[in-house]
Amino acid sequence: MRATGTPSAPFGPHDFQLVLLRRMADHQPGLVEDARRELGASITDMREANRRWQAMTRSTCSRGALSRYRSVLGEPETRARRAVGDLECDALLWPVPLWPDLRFEVLTPPGGGPVWNEWLVRAPGAAGPELRTTADLAPWSCTVDEVARAFPPARPLEGSAPTRWRLAFTPPGGTPCVAEFTWGLLQRLV
Numbered sequence: 488m489r490a491t492g493t494p495s496a497p498f499g500p501h502d503f504q505l506v507l508l509r510r511m512a513d514h515q516p517g518l519v520e521d522a523r524r525e526l527g528a529s530i531t532d533m534r535e536a537n538r539r540w541q542a543m544t545r546s547t548c549s550r551g552a553l554s555r556y557r558s559v560l561g562e563p564e565t566r567a568r569r570a571v572g573d574l575e576c577d578a579l580l581w582p583v584p585l586w587p588d589l590r591f592e593v594l595t596p597p598g599g600g601p602v603w604n605e606w607l608v609r610a611p612g613a614a615g616p617e618l619r620t621t622a623d624l625a626p627w628s629c630t631v632d633e634v635a636r637a638f639p640p641a642r643p644l645e646g647s648a649p650t651r652w653r654l655a656f657t658p659p660g661g662t663p664c665v666a667e668f669t670w671g672l673l674q675r676l677v
Contacts (some may be wrong), residue, residue, distance in 0.1 A: 498539055501526060504585045505536035507607075507670050512665065515675035516625050522585055540609050552602040556581070558592055561615050564590065564632050567609065568597065576603060580611070588613040589630070589672070606652075606671025607631060621658050621676060630672050647653060 505528055512533075523533055524651040532670075543555060550558070554578075563579035570576075577599055580590040586607065594604040608630050609615045616628050618637035631652050635641040638656035644665065646652045652668040665677045 490516070490570065498536070498543070498559055500560055500581075500584070501528075502536040504583060505533045507583075509533050509537040510648070511669045511672070511674060514669065518627055526585065552605070553579075553593060553595055553599060556602075556605075559589070569594075582610075583607065588673075592671075606631065608671060621661060621664060624673060624676055626674055627672055631668050631671050634673065638665040
């Protein structure tokens, strides 16, 4: 088991994955428990990682969000310029070992600056799931972008917390529904 959660240990990718899981535990406690065990971490380790992350983000001496991600995750695996609507941005991607087909993406203005968005996305070149009906929408199987593309016109809704998103959509021949995401990963349909 890895020593986690001790204040003297550097906060790294392992701890960051526990932070992602902590917020997901509200909707998918069983999947989180399995993932936590896979990481060799206890519930206490997960809570301590989240406490340390919150302390870093709220500290009056806190560096900017992009610097924080770099210090925790290292240099991004890839960096690309991307257009999102009329905006141009830099997309920085880091691997997330718990989800090998996903990357943690941070969007910033070109050349750096404040973080505009931060979430999990499908890794470049990785095949996403085929989403045809709501039966294909299993927890942790797809990202916000994948659901929005599969069921246009999806409409973004406000989430219940800063790391949560919701999409309203109507599947072909179905009734309107809402998909809830945490850190960009599907958690449930409501």
